[in-house]
Amino acid sequence: MTRIAAYLGQLILVTVALIAATAAIGWWGIAIAAFVWGMWAAHSTQQDAHGTRAATCASIAAALAWTSLLLWTAARGPLPALITALGQIAGAPGSVLVVATVLFPALLAWSAATVGSALSAYLVRQSLPTSH
Amino acid sequence: MIAVLVLSACIAIGSIRFGPAPPLGPALDPVHGIWAVARSAELPRTAAGHIPGLSARVDVRYDGRNVPHIFATSEADAYRALGYVVARDRLFQIEVQVRAGAGTLTELVGAPALSEDRDTRRLGMPRAAERMLAALDTTSADAIEMRAYADGVNAWIDQMGPADLPIEYQLLGRRPRRWAPIDALHLLNRMSRTLSYDRVESAREVVARVVGDSAARALLPLHSPLQQPIVPSASAVLRLRTDRLPPPGPPDADGSTMGVAALRDGSSRAFGATGGAPPDPTADPAPDATHGATHPGAGVEATLGSNNWAVSPRRTQAGYALLAGDPHLEMTLPSLWYEVHLVVPGQLDVAGVTIPGGPGVILGFTRDVAWTFTNTGSDVMDYYAETVDDRRDPTQYRLDGVWHPLERRLETYRGPAGEILAREVVLYTHRGPLRPGGGGWQSMRWTALEGGGAFGALRAAPHAHSTAEWLRATAGYDVPAQNMLVADRSGSIAIRSTGRYPLRPGDGRGDVVRDGSTSASDWTGALSLDRYPAAIDPPQGYLASNNQEPVDPDAPSAARGVYLGADWPSPWRAAHINALLRADSLVTPDDMRRWQTDPGSARADYFVPYFLNALRRADSGGHAGPRGRDAARLLGEWDRRYTRENDRAVLFEAAMRALRNRAWIRLIPPRQPHGPRVATPSDAVLAELLADPKSLWWDDPRTPAIETRDDGLTASLTVALDSVTARYGPPDGGGWEWARIRHANFNHLLYMRPFSRLGLPVQGGIETLSPSSGGGTEGPSWRMVVQLGPEVHAWATYPGGQSGNPVSTRYADRLPQWLAGTLDSVRMPHAVSGLAPSDIRATLTLDPAR
Numbered sequence: 001m002t003r004i005a006a007y008l009g010q011l012i013l014v015t016v017a018l019i020a021a022t023a024a025i026g027w028w029g030i031a032i033a034a035f036v037w038g039m040w041a042a043h044s045t046q047q048d049a050h051g052t053r054a055a056t057c058a059s060i061a062a063a064l065a066w067t068s069l070l071l072w073t074a075a076r077g078p079l080p081a082l083i084t085a086l087g088q089i090a091g092a093p094g095s096v097l098v099v100a101t102v103l104f105p106a107l108l109a110w111s112a113a114t115v116g117s118a119l120s121a122y123l124v125r126q127s128l129p130t131s132h
Numbered sequence: 133m134i135a136v137l138v139l140s141a142c143i144a145i146g147s148i149r150f151g152p153a154p155p156l157g158p159a160l161d162p163v164h165g166i167w168a169v170a171r172s173a174e175l176p177r178t179a180a181g182h183i184p185g186l187s188a189r190v191d192v193r194y195d196g197r198n199v200p201h202i203f204a205t206s207e208a209d210a211y212r213a214l215g216y217v218v219a220r221d222r223l224f225q226i227e228v229q230v231r232a233g234a235g236t237l238t239e240l241v242g243a244p245a246l247s248e249d250r251d252t253r254r255l256g257m258p259r260a261a262e263r264m265l266a267a268l269d270t271t272s273a274d275a276i277e278m279r280a281y282a283d284g285v286n287a288w289i290d291q292m293g294p295a296d297l298p299i300e301y302q303l304l305g306r307r308p309r310r311w312a313p314i315d316a317l318h319l320l321n322r323m324s325r326t327l328s329y330d331r332v333e334s335a336r337e338v339v340a341r342v343v344g345d346s347a348a349r350a351l352l353p354l355h356s357p358l359q360q361p362i363v364p365s366a367s368a369v370l371r372l373r374t375d376r377l378p379p380p381g382p383p384d385a386d387g388s389t390m391g392v393a394a395l396r397d398g399s400s401r402a403f404g405a406t407g408g409a410p411p412d413p414t415a416d417p418a419p420d421a422t423h424g425a426t427h428p429g430a431g432v433e434a435t436l437g438s439n440n441w442a443v444s445p446r447r448t449q450a451g452y453a454l455l456a457g458d459p460h461l462e463m464t465l466p467s468l469w470y471e472v473h474l475v476v477p478g479q480l481d482v483a484g485v486t487i488p489g490g491p492g493v494i495l496g497f498t499r500d501v502a503w504t505f506t507n508t509g510s511d512v513m514d515y516y517a518e519t520v521d522d523r524r525d526p527t528q529y530r531l532d533g534v535w536h537p538l539e540r541r542l543e544t545y546r547g548p549a550g551e552i553l554a555r556e557v558v559l560y561t562h563r564g565p566l567r568p569g570g571g572g573w574q575s576m577r578w579t580a581l582e583g584g585g586a587f588g589a590l591r592a593a594p595h596a597h598s599t600a601e602w603l604r605a606t607a608g609y610d611v612p613a614q615n616m617l618v619a620d621r622s623g624s625i626a627i628r629s630t631g632r633y634p635l636r637p638g639d640g641r642g643d644v645v646r647d648g649s650t651s652a653s654d655w656t657g658a659l660s661l662d663r664y665p666a667a668i669d670p671p672q673g674y675l676a677s678n679n680q681e682p683v684d685p686d687a688p689s690a691a692r693g694v695y696l697g698a699d700w701p702s703p704w705r706a707a708h709i710n711a712l713l714r715a716d717s718l719v720t721p722d723d724m725r726r727w728q729t730d731p732g733s734a735r736a737d738y739f740v741p742y743f744l745n746a747l748r749r750a751d752s753g754g755h756a757g758p759r760g761r762d763a764a765r766l767l768g769e770w771d772r773r774y775t776r777e778n779d780r781a782v783l784f785e786a787a788m789r790a791l792r793n794r795a796w797i798r799l800i801p802p803r804q805p806h807g808p809r810v811a812t813p814s815d816a817v818l819a820e821l822l823a824d825p826k827s828l829w830w831d832d833p834r835t836p837a838i839e840t841r842d843d844g845l846t847a848s849l850t851v852a853l854d855s856v857t858a859r860y861g862p863p864d865g866g867g868w869e870w871a872r873i874r875h876a877n878f879n880h881l882l883y884m885r886p887f888s889r890l891g892l893p894v895q896g897g898i899e900t901l902s903p904s905s906g907g908g909t910e911g912p913s914w915r916m917v918v919q920l921g922p923e924v925h926a927w928a929t930y931p932g933g934q935s936g937n938p939v940s941t942r943y944a945d946r947l948p949q950w951l952a953g954t955l956d957s958v959r960m961p962h963a964v965s966g967l968a969p970s971d972i973r974a975t976l977t978l979d980p981a982r
Contacts, residue, residue, distance in 0.1 A: 026164050027146055027157035031139070069162035077170030081939045085886035086166060089303070101160045101167070108142040114135035
């Protein structure tokens with residue numbers, strides 16, 4: 001139970017961080033923040049070598065972050081009309097664009113966090129004295 | 133490894149443009165990307181901004197119609213605020229319009245706009261704007277106003293948030309460019325091109341090569357065969373000047389095809405070909421020389437026109453002067469116009485419409501005067517056949533026996549990333565740009581390239597308190613020439629066709645290509661103001677203009693004998709509104725509003741009896757046939773009104789097309805029997821031809837028989853019935869209903885379908901007061917009625933809405949009203965407190981930059 005709560009807390013914190021990163025520097029914010037998160041998580045929590053847990057967390061958080069931002073936009077303007085119009089321009093259902101808006105940051109964050117974790121693990125290994 | 137690949141793919145997809153789609157990363161970003169557009173769809177209840185150079189706070193109140201009322205303490209501040217609020221609502225539009233005038237659309241949309249940009253630059257428009265700006269006194273009010281407006285636009289660009297970036301920029305993956313004072317001049321040039329670009333010389337030359345010079349002069353005549361002039365004349369009704377067209381002359385064997393090539397050489401207009409099978413006799417042929425891009429729907433009357441009329445107090449119910457105006461221009465979304473009210477206490481209090489990107493109210497009213505324009509359509513562009521030193525690559529031209537160097541201007545066309553798409557040198561003589569044409573090289577002189585008086589006039593106009601003052605204030609207006617109608621609170625009404633009319637040597641005509649090798653061909657000056665076509669408080673008690681020939685050439689007037697132009701639009705709308713005005717001596721504002729969309733047609737009133745009488749005669753002679761009798765019966769059932777529900781106008785229009793195709797068949801070059809006509813004379817010329825039943829024009833050269841007018845009318849109506857039935861079904865099956873056939877189409881600036889409004893049924897047809905023809909993309913772009921009593925009252929609308937954001941409720945909210953022909957009451961508060969709180973939709977406070 002405690003571990004679940006901790007994980008949820010972690011997820012919320014990463015989501016908020018990703019929202020802030022998006023607001024500050026746009027879509028690159030997702031990649032940079034997730035990468036940093038992956039490095040930090042690997043370094044501080046001694047996760048599995050591939051940083052799976054950190055990457056999953058980043059991925060879900062990124063999807064939640066952009067979903068939250070979409071909901072915030074929907075509360076402030078005619079988002080459904082815009083989705084429909086953009087879908088017509090793209091020649092696809094508008095929902096495809098919405099799905100892309102959720103999937104894109106999720107993939108970006110997952111991959112960036114994974115790479116961050118791996119890099120962190122690599123750096124840790126490099127810094128350890130070689131044993132014979 | 134997978135993660136690295138996925139990350140690389142995401143970054144690539146996120147940052148690289150694939151085809152026309154913007155990079156996915158910034159586009160999908162919900163804070164800064166396309167989705168953010170939804171957040172800026174509506175105006176916030178309150179907002180604040182800063183503008184550098186502002187001398188004091190400016191208060192802006194948006195009323196219930198989303199019209200900003202700008203309250204400033206100086207005119208320069210008012211124009212700064214105007215730039216700000218227009219940019220806030222129409223930023224993408226103003227960039228497109230200005231780039232169209234500057235020939236730099238490629239920098240926004242890429243190579244697809246290259247051809248358009250080339251045309252613009254080859255006409256010398258950007259060079260002209262640069263020269264106008266250089267000639268402008270930097271301390272003049274015009275210069276101050278242009279700078280102030282640019283300051284306002286730039287202030288908005290600097291301060292706007294990510295959600296405020298218009299969706300078009302998002303989709304194109306571009307950022308707005310900063311504004312410069314010259315942009316206002318580019319915009320003016322763009323309007324001049326729309327309203328004063330004409331090539332009557334080339335058209336006549338081409339027609340002459342096919343049917344001889346005498347016929348060409350009659351088919352594209354100096355004076356309209358049908359007269360209902362702007363300046364009232366002795367004849368109140370439509371008057372046919374002559375009743376005989378010269379017969380077609382022998383075709384020039386060499387020129388009949390060369391003529392087409394000559395037109396293609398120098399013209400920017402669409403010029404299609406219809407090879408292959410013989411055409412449908414009721415179908416419009418491809419665009420021709422006289423009715424090309426600016427006259428959509430080949431073979432029909434021009435739709436880029438306008439109406440205005442004013443009534444003296446003695447003919448109005450309330451005893452106050454009334455004025456109405458509706459300029460017919462391209463109907464786009466967002467609209468060409470933006471409605472605004474500017475108040476500077478003691479100096480300026482003007483409401484009306486501005487062209488986004490241009491400082492000032494163009495059409496509108498103050499508490500004392502109201503004004504509106506129609507296009508004069510005068511010939512202000514001439515061509516000169518030049519003698520050059522090298523036909524392939526000229527460097528000099530000969531003038532009065534001396535070789536002069538050609539000015540060379542390198543034009544570089546760049547793409548959105550600054551890459552060079554093309555380069556070319558545009559040559560200039562002292563007259564203007566030099567281009568291939570007429571089998572050699574022709575230079576062009578055009579008043580639009582020498583303008584500069586329009587801004588001062590339009591800026592001064594709202595300061596007038598009477599028609600006399602207003603006419604004085606606008607005396608320096610030069611281009612594009614406009615039929616300026618004005619009314620004032622004292623009851624005076626006046627109209628003047630104002631513009632710079634060049635004076636030519638010799639016979640003074642501008643519809644011929646002149647010899648460029650002598651300076652004796654050059655313009656000798658400009659028509660003096662006292663000879664402009666004008667009328668003030670005429671005895672008839674009303675004035676109207678509808679793009680027709682301004683003065684009756686047979687009536688005494690100051691402008692008599694002056695060449696103003698040729699091949700004038702037929703005066704059908706003028707005849708109809710004049711008839712309505714004559715018949716009503718107690719005119720109300722609602723009458724004025726109703727007339728703006730009146731479905732009656734002077735054109736149908738003129739031609740329908742000819743068809744019916746021809747069929748009656750044919751029937752009595754026993755050769756009408758059952759289809760002919762059916763067609764006559766069906767046409768006879770029509771009340772000649774283009775209402776949405778009428779189901780006979782379609783037959784009449786098909787018959788008219790067939791009649792034109794028969795009458796002007798000799799204008800198809802003999803060597804291209806299935807090609808387009810080289811020109812389509814106006815329906816006024818067709819009316820002239822109808823007066824001569826045995827004219828050789830009625831004879832179809834493809835048959836051995838000699839056909840007459842009645843043969844042409846009978847056959848046209850009969851074939852029209854067959855054609856319409858084949859296309860739309862039986863006459864009373866519902867398929868002929870006008871609402872199913874004629875539509876207004878409002879295209880988005882980038883032709884994005886979801887942002888366009890297409891296929892909207894309209895009341896009106898070809899040459900009705902609210903015209904609908906061609907592609908349905910031109911029409912009344914602004915409708916206004918003003919009553920000038922002790923308090924000014926105005927009603928207006930335009931097709932579209934104040935916002936340029938396609939998902940805003942303010943984007944197309946006025947369309948239903950426009951379609952219904954109704955108008956909104958326009959608010960004109962004296963002060964900030966003049967609007968009731970319930971009528972304030974949003975407020976904006978603009979302060980000097982910190």
